Amino acid sequence: MFGACNKYLDIIPDNIATIDYAFRLRSTAERFLFTCYSYVPDLGTFASNPALSAGDELWLPPTSSTQAWQIARGNQRVVNPYMNYWQGSSGANDIYEGIRQCNIFLENIALVPDMDDYEKKRWIAEVKFLKAYYHFWLLRSYGPIVLIKENLPVSAGPDEVKIPRSPVDSCFDYVVQLLDEAASDLPDKIDNEASELGRVTKAIDLSFKAYVLVTAASPLFNGNQDYKGFANRDGTPLFNTTVDPAKWEKAAAACKTAVEFCQSLGYKLYYYNPQLLQYDLSDTTMIQMNIRNAICERWNSEIIWGNTNSPATSIQASATPRGLDPAKSSNSGTSGSLAPPLKIAEMFYSNHGVPITEDKTWDYAGRFRLRTADSTDKYTLKEGYITAQLNFDREPRYYADLGFDGGIWYGQGHYDDKGSDLLYVSSKKGQPAAPINLAAYSTTGYTAKKLVNFNNVIGDGNTYTVQYYPWPMIRLADLYLLYAEAQNEVSGPGAEVYKYIDSVRARAGLPSVAESWSNYSRNPNKYTTKEGMRDIIHQERLIEMAFEGQRYWDLRRWKEATTELNKPITGWDLDQSEPAGYYRQRLIFNQTFTTRDYLWPLNENTILANSKLVQNPGW
Structure with missing residues (x-):
């Protein structure tokens, strides 16, 4: 559905592209909504999924030119980095552009006249989820990132556009904040499956929140001594290098909430019939x-x-x-x-x-x-x-x-x-x-x-x-194992850990x-x-x-x-x-x-253009 959607600019008469036109009707606003979805990376394609092509799980013939596979072969670089999601090049979507589109939507959806308030709230919740997902995608790849809570005005001066990276904990907090704001206005699950499968639900939101918090509690982001001294140019530390056990407690609680909610909706481990x-x-x-x-098997009982x-x-x-x-x-x-x-x-x-x-x-x-x-x-x-x-x-x-x-x-x-x-x-x-x-x-x-x-x-x-x-x-098995992992970190092996x-x-x-x-x-x-x-x-x-x-x-x-x-x-x-x-x-x-490879590098041109940005350690 989303792959077939036109960009909102395509529906403006007489080639006059303005934001006002995009939000004058429900139908055009819906196209903008689907544009916000379109920045989710195409993970079902090997070349577009760095988790498949940049690691060690699958290997290719030596003639392959897949960009992310160059990362697997140790060829990542600061000049035109492979899978550059920060800017959108070398095989990657521009994730910050996706965040900007989400902000435009949130700033203008109230203008649409032919929509009920409940539907506007749902669409706002969907876009807040997508905005959280995009921030998390960058956070997981690069560590501390620049948070784009609102778009800068067109009139912003040179100093206003130079924004520093936020500390990792602040980045995770903002992602969770967006997910919490979205949850109450999302449908529990999709009712109109013929036209809406794939759109965000409360079950997706809660499950993704569980994954985000498990990631935040994990050793890379929780008390990582490797990043001691990693700071912005003004001295602001970007990593807390002291392990915080409370992060695992939050993660376990979020996993339990997600598991129980999904089970209440009928999600269950798939068995072939x-x-x-x-x-x-x-x-x-x-x-x-x-x-x-x-x-x-598409849309089976396990797919959240x-x-x-x-x-x-x-x-x-x-x-x-x-x-x-x-x-x-x-x-x-x-x-x-x-x-x-x-x-x-x-x-x-x-x-x-x-x-x-x-x-x-x-x-x-x-x-x-x-x-x-x-x-x-x-x-x-x-x-x-x-x-x-x-x-x-x-x-x-x-x-x-x-x-x-x-x-x-x-x-x-x-x-x-x-x-x-x-x-x-x-x-x-x-x-x-x-x-x-x-x-x-x-x-x-x-x-x-x-x-x-x-x-x-x-x-x-x-x-x-x-x-x-x-x-x-x-899928549900993923969520079960995340819960077992988090609960084991909180209390050690026990009935809940073994059960899942x-x-x-x-x-x-x-x-x-x-x-x-x-x-x-x-x-x-x-x-x-x-x-x-x-x-x-x-x-x-x-x-x-x-x-x-x-x-x-x-x-x-x-x-x-x-x-x-x-x-x-x-x-x-x-x-x-x-x-x-x-x-x-x-x-x-x-x-x-090596240790530096845990976080991808920012393009050196980005560092040169924004004097408040710092490069990731080792690059």
């Missing part, structure tokens, strides 16, 4: 459908905020390997070029629900040894196929989220999971998914199956019919945390301490939210990026045609991340 299929599915496939369709301005279309073709269906062309309009590294494959749990490095029954040292799939593996691996031990005895999310050599790929027009014609990936040299050019292949041997709707259809030649879905900005993390695990076909760690972990008491449970929640969140644009921001706010984003990017040896040669770990790229 195969009513329209003529086949009975195995329990294994059903669990995988629970996981995949929580993302790919789906971004209609970010339809997931091209990203699905990039996540689907070639040659899945041997009866069709090996070049079926797909590329499989979004490649999770081996460290992401290792991140997923064993089939006992604990890390493979901790499972006392799982041979981590022998993870690269060869093994042949048998009939007990038939719903996850091609029977009789030789693949690595790494691909055996893993949790259901491993098989739902990842495509890999020898792995079953359910769907794509094949719905009988009990037959012998299940689709599977074959990516060794000479096989359909192997590199045939410099762009259309997985550099690691893995693909992000989680992002692909199982109803997509591979056609003849270069056709690939995609079932689009709005990009999931917030175990709910997410149960949907993924896993036992409770207590059962898994007590029976299978080399550290069986880990879940009983705050520090141990923190590690468990972090890994659970990285797994559950994989490929959804959360890992990059989570690693930053936890201050774990200097560890994780300094690990090498590796994959299988794609030049080999035999299993013994293919299943050797191969270095693809030595990724680096």
Whole structure:
């Protein structure tokens, strides 16, 4: 809906563009409202989502020119920075322009004559939410930002337009203030789904507030000693370097409020209901459908905020390997070029629900040894196929989220999971998914199956019919894990913490945390301490939210990026045609991340133009 909206300037007669015309009628004001929505980044497109392309979760062929991927490769810069949201260049929206549009709307919506007051209040609340979202987007990327509470008048002099950055805590306070102001006038949820899905609701507002406060309480922004001395030119400190436990208390309270409100409206974790299929599915496939369709089934029971301005279309073709269906062309309009590294494959749990490095029954040292799939593996691996031990005895999310050599790929027009014609990936040299050019292949041997709707259809030649879905900005499992994280930081492990993390695990076909760690972990008491449970929640969140644009921001706010984003990017040896040669770990790229990379740089021209701005540390 929002992608099709015209800018308000397009509706002015005789090419006379004035603000007055934009607010003379409800219809033109509504177009301005949708213009305010249009600045939300297109996160359903890989190149436009820095959380997918600037981190370590997905890797690309070396010929890629994706701007944000240059950040992942350590090439960020102060001259024309990549993904420059501060100014709107190098692959990014101008977020400050979006804030200015929101301010124009708020200043003029009262002028519209043919609207009821209740509708004006709703639209004002929507725009206040968007204004909060845009400020938070900049805050999360750059740290302390310039707050634009009102637009400057056109007559403002040179000194008036030179505004300094506000301290981080003040920035978070302003975002929360806007969200609180918006909440009371937003509808609880969308009633007219045919025309309004994707617009902001109270459920979205409360859930986003919970995420904002969890971010504010996290180590990057709460008592970060790395930014001691980081101040404006007048000496105003931009970071409070003393940890404030009250921030976690506020975050936990906001998470609880959001969870309970969403549950009262009927939001619930998604479970697949195969009513329209003529086949009975195995329990294994059903669990995988629970996981995949929580993302790919549009407007399911778990989606709190789906971004209609970010339809997931091209990203699905990039996540689907070639040659899945041997009866069709090996070049079926797909590329499989979004490649999770081996460290992401290792991140997923064993089939006992604990890390493979901790499972006392799982041979981590022998993870690269060869093994042949048998009939007990038939719903996850091609029977009789030789693949690595790494691909055996893993949790259901491993098989739902990842495509890999020898792995079953359910769907794509094949719905009988009990037959012998299940689709599977074959990516060794000479096989359909192997590199045939410099762009259309997985550099690691893995693909992000989680992002692909199982109803997509591979056609003849270069056709690939995609079932689009709005990009999931917030879903209930995300909120559950945020609540578990915040509550653990407040009071340590307890009933509420276990309840919500175990709910997410149960949907993924896993036992409770207590059962898994007590029976299978080399550290069986880990879940009983705050520090141990923190590690468990972090890994659970990285797994559950994989490929959804959360890992990059989570690693930053936890201050774990200097560890994780300094690990090498590796994959299988794609030049080999035999299993013994293919299943050797191969270095693809030595990724680096330093303390300065936690905050992106401001363009040096911005610093030169505004003498009150200071650059982020290290840049």
